[in-house]
Amino acid sequence: MKNKIYGNKFALDTFEAMFKSGRLPHSFLIYGEKGLGKKALAEYLSAALLCEKGTGIPCGECRSCRNAEKGVHPDIIYPEHSGKLNTYTVETCRHVCADAFIAPNNGSAKVYVFTDADNIQLPAQNSLLKIVEEPPDFVYFIFTASSKDVFLPTIISRVTSVGVSPCTFDECAQALGIKGYESSRISEAMENFGGNIGMCVEYLENESLRVITSLTKRAADSIISRDEYSLLTVMSSAELKDRHMSAVFLEMLDRIIRDCTALKFNKSASLISCYPKGAEKLADSISVKSAEKIHNLLNTAAADVRANVNSILLMSALCGEIINS
Numbered sequence: 001m002k003n004k005i006y007g008n009k010f011a012l013d014t015f016e017a018m019f020k021s022g023r024l025p026h027s028f029l030i031y032g033e034k035g036l037g038k039k040a041l042a043e044y045l046s047a048a049l050l051c052e053k054g055t056g057i058p059c060g061e062c063r064s065c066r067n068a069e070k071g072v073h074p075d076i077i078y079p080e081h082s083g084k085l086n087t088y089t090v091e092t093c094r095h096v097c098a099d100a101f102i103a104p105n106n107g108s109a110k111v112y113v114f115t116d117a118d119n120i121q122l123p124a125q126n127s128l129l130k131i132v133e134e135p136p137d138f139v140y141f142i143f144t145a146s147s148k149d150v151f152l153p154t155i156i157s158r159v160t161s162v163g164v165s166p167c168t169f170d171e172c173a174q175a176l177g178i179k180g181y182e183s184s185r186i187s188e189a190m191e192n193f194g195g196n197i198g199m200c201v202e203y204l205e206n207e208s209l210r211v212i213t214s215l216t217k218r219a220a221d222s223i224i225s226r227d228e229y230s231l232l233t234v235m236s237s238a239e240l241k242d243r244h245m246s247a248v249f250l251e252m253l254d255r256i257i258r259d260c261t262a263l264k265f266n267k268s269a270s271l272i273s274c275y276p277k278g279a280e281k282l283a284d285s286i287s288v289k290s291a292e293k294i295h296n297l298l299n300t301a302a303a304d305v306r307a308n309v310n311s312i313l314l315m316s317a318l319c320g321e322i323i324n325s
């Protein structure tokens with residue numbers, strides 16, 4: 001099973017060392033950007049916690065590991081997202097608190113995995129505080145989220161946080177090669193998403209992400225050349241009439257702005273956007289202040305898109321504001 005995890009060697013080694021030392025925490029938070037393998041790591045840890053061989057590495061052969069791999073282990077529990085925000089509600093968390101005191105079905109432990117906890121609200125977090133602080137001996141919790149900031153400091157102080165990071169280019173290329181993609185397409189995906197395997201796969205599989213990526217780069221080029229007409233052409237593309245697509249576009253463009261700001265302060269900053277070259281040119285052409293203004297405009301626009309504001313009107317207004325900032 002370890003061979004299914006690419007990169008994140010530090011996280012795996014830390015876990016193994018904690019396991020072997022007998023000082024294993026009961027709650028983990030795996031955090032980091034979309035596509036970096038948080039869920040895969042959560043699956044790996046759950047399997048390791050329940051593996052009958054108890055070495056800290058899932059053997060992949062025992063009954064527990066086989067069930068974990070098939071996703072049918074009764075002691076690996078994935079509470080469900082629900083409600084308006086599609087997240088973990090207070091009711092769901094209270095149910096987990098009660099269920100946690102019931103002994104495991106098969107193995108010696110029970111693992112609750114809360115994936116994509118980004119929208120989890122404060123009342124739900126508060127309802128988990130006590131159980132996360134003092135869980136029954138056989139209970140483990142694993143949370144995954146894009147950032148630690150999602151959680152209350154009181155939760156953060158009770159969990160062991162593990163950050164995921166992009167793979168090296170070689171690891172990513174190898175992982176994508178095993179999945180059967182052609183090398184020219186792998187290079188194209190990695191040009192946009194570096195060592196982020198999840199995003200590379202999405203790029204290769206999903207035509208709309210390829211379109212959005214290209215629109216995002218064109219938008220950045222228009223900002224660099226201060227060309228309002230060309231920015232307007234990009235922003236009024238038919239693809240951006242879709243709310244989800246326009247939200248992804250705004251997020252990807254904001255990452256280029258983020259990279260540009262990072263480069264202003266540190267020429268060798270590590271970059272996270274799909275267009276490092278564009279971010280470099282942008283850093284030469286706009287001030288930190290303008291970058292901050294554009295960042296704020298993009299954030300407000302993203303909130304408006306989520307709140308269902310007409311995205312065509314929004315994009316054309318945004319376009320003028322960006323060029324003038």
Ligand SMILES: [Zn+2]
Nearest residue numbers: 051059062065
């Ligand atoms: Zn095993």
